[in-house]
Amino acid sequence: MKLYWCPKTRAIRALWMLEETGVAFERVLVDIRDPVAKAGAAFRSVSPMGKVPALEDESTRLWDSGAICLYLADRYPAAGLAPAIGAADxxxxxxxxxxxxxxxxxxxxxxxxxxxxxxxxxxxxxxxxxxxxxxxxxxxxxxxxxxxxxxxxxxxxxxxxxxxxxxxxxxxxxxxxxxxxxxxxxxxxxxxxxxxx
Ligand SMILES: N[C@@H](CCC(=O)N[C@@H](CS)C(=O)NCC(=O)O)C(=O)O
The missing domain is CATH 1.20.1050 (Glutathione S-transferase Yfyf (Class Pi); Chain A, domain 2)
Structure with missing residues (x-):
């Protein structure tokens, strides 16, 4: 799993969430203040708007902090970060x-x-x-x-x-x-x- 990330941005949400799951991941720095870095083909294939955070997990690509948090909570249920479907909460x-x-x-x-x-x-x-x-x-x-x-x-x-x-x-x-x-x-x-x- 690869997290495209930049410090002092909304990417902290995905980074924190990944740390909560305890799974292994690769952190890829993209300086969003640098137009060249932001235009990189690998990054853009995961994040079409050139925004962080973006997450690549095999064929899954997500480029929104809310979607990433939902995805990780469901993908790693053992971490207990989401009530199960059907649970009261x-x-x-x-x-x-x-x-x-x-x-x-x-x-x-x-x-x-x-x-x-x-x-x-x-x-x-x-x-x-x-x-x-x-x-x-x-x-x-x-x-x-x-x-x-x-x-x-x-x-x-x-x-x-x-x-x-x-x-x-x-x-x-x-x-x-x-x-x-x-x-x-x-x-x-x-x-x-x-x-x-
Ligand atoms: N809805 C997205 C918004 C992401 C977003 O706007 N990220 C900003 C950094 S906080 C960004 O990458 N901006 C660079 C740009 O748009 O050029 C999310 O929640 O992840």
Whole structure:
């Protein structure tokens, strides 16, 4: 399995997720700030938009952090990163796995671009709604599904990190406490160590 990755990007999600599974993989650095590196044929065959993270697993090619997390959780069930199909919390799991790319990211784009909000028409509602629903979800703790850590936490915690890093959220104990709990996980620490080479 090959992970196309670049430090300080959304690729941390895939890297952390791979570390949580404990499986062997190859990490391939693609400097997305370098147009030549980004245009490489091998990378583009896995990531048509030239974005990281991208994952190649035999004939499977994925170029979205949410899809990669879902894929790895199902591919390596022994790691326990997803409730099984039919389990009581499978629905909640799917809902929260999709929340990052379907709701948080568009809401962040709304905030950054100071776009006019149309709560009824925009699939993500509004930035404020996104945050309120996320905070409420996290109050169950320690993880988004309660007692059980899952791939949804990898996506949501990294989103919370980005919200805090970009100062969209300041002094929020619910979000920062969640990020701190995740940062204590050995798999997260191994992934974070790769970011600081
Ligand atoms: N929906 C994708 C977005 C990936 C994405 O936009 N990655 C950025 C880095 S954080 C990137 O590779 N940008 C380079 C570019 O678009 O040129 C995901 O969640 O993985």
């Amino acid at each position: 499978r629905g909640a799991y799917l809902q929260w796995v999709l929340y990052t790319n379907a709701v948080i990211e568009p809401a962040m784009a709304e905030k950054f671009s100071a776009a006019t909000v149309s709560v009824g028409a925009h699939g993500w509602g509004s930035y404020e709604q996104m945050l309120e629903v996320l905070r409420t979800g996290l109050t169950r703790g320690p993880w988004i599904l309660g007692e059980r850590f899952s791939a949804a936490d990898v996506l949501l915690a990294t989103s919370c990190q980005f919200l805090m890093q970009f100062k969209l959220v300041v002094d929020d104990p619910v979000l920062s406490g969640y990020v701190e709990r995740c940062a204590e996980r050995p798999a997260y620490q191994r992934a974070a160590a790769a970011e600081t080479f």
